Amino acid sequence: xxxxxxxxxxLIKTRGQQVTLSCSPISGHRSVSWYQQTPGQxxxxxxxxxxxxxxxxxxxxxxxxxxxxxxxxxxMNVSTLELGDSALYLCASSWGTxxxxxxxxxxxxxxxxx
Amino acid sequence: GDSVTQMEGPVxxxxxxxxxxxxxxxxxxxxxxxxxxxxxxxxLQLLLKATKADDKGSNKGFEATYRxxxxxxxxxxxxxxxxxxxxxxxxxxxxxxxxxIFGTGTRLQVFP
Numbered sequence: 001x002x003x004x005x006x007x008x009x010x011l012i013k014t015r016g017q018q019v020t021l022s023c024s025p026i027s028g029h030r031s032v033s034w035y036q037q038t039p040g041q042x043x044x045x046x047x048x049x050x051x052x053x054x055x056x057x058x059x060x061x062x063x064x065x066x067x068x069x070x071x072x073x074x075x076m077n078v079s080t081l082e083l084g085d086s087a088l089y090l091c092a093s094s095w096g097t098x099x100x101x102x103x104x105x106x107x108x109x110x111x112x113x114x
Numbered sequence: 115g116d117s118v119t120q121m122e123g124p125v126x127x128x129x130x131x132x133x134x135x136x137x138x139x140x141x142x143x144x145x146x147x148x149x150x151x152x153x154x155x156x157x158l159q160l161l162l163k164a165t166k167a168d169d170k171g172s173n174k175g176f177e178a179t180y181r182x183x184x185x186x187x188x189x190x191x192x193x194x195x196x197x198x199x200x201x202x203x204x205x206x207x208x209x210x211x212x213x214x215i216f217g218t219g220t221r222l223q224v225f226p
Contacts, residue, residue, distance in 0.1 A: 100146075104160070
């Protein structure tokens with residue numbers, strides 16, 4: 001069974017640009033969540049989608065947005081990139097049924113903003 | 115708000131030594147607790163979990179017990195291997211969501 005797939009693996013962007021990251025969940029999983037990992041702030045929750053609806057959102061500015069499609073695939077978008085947005089962005093999927101349904105993570109997209 | 119605190123690293127051990135990585139949490143409800151491991155250049159892999167008080171999660175020789183009275187979920191392994199070298203994250207899951215709150219991570223280095 002294929003795991004969580006994130007594309008691309010690496011991205012280099014310039015300040016002020018926008019970027020879109022993609023995540024394909026494990027087959028059958030309906031929940032997708034996104035996390036940002038940086039050396040300074042560690043792992044922080046961005047948002048969670050279930051059945052195309054945003055279920056929870058972390059404490060990030062409105063430049064960070066996401067969406068989920070009917071096949072459960074998800075994208076996140078960051079507009080007007082800042083240097084501080086350089087990070088590893090991790091996507092996770094689950095059945096979406098709560099505490100007994102573990103999250104499975106992809107290998108991440110490493111974004112570098114110059 | 116909810117939070118997770120885990121011991122600073124790096125933890126440096128010789129092969130076959132005993133490992134403990136401390137983790138404590140603060141939560142208003144009754145979260146599930148997890149340990150994840152991250153190898154260089156990879157995402158997070160679920161190592162073990164516990165969903166209620168006194169549950170013991172175990173996997174690959176690692177164990178952790180959900181202690182509600184001490185709000186702790188310490189990770190232990192009786193005999194570490196070089197291949198266990200990685201960063202370990204303790205996390206709690208906000209009930210009824212996929213929101214995980216992570217600790218800062220503890221780097222483990224095991225030398226032969």
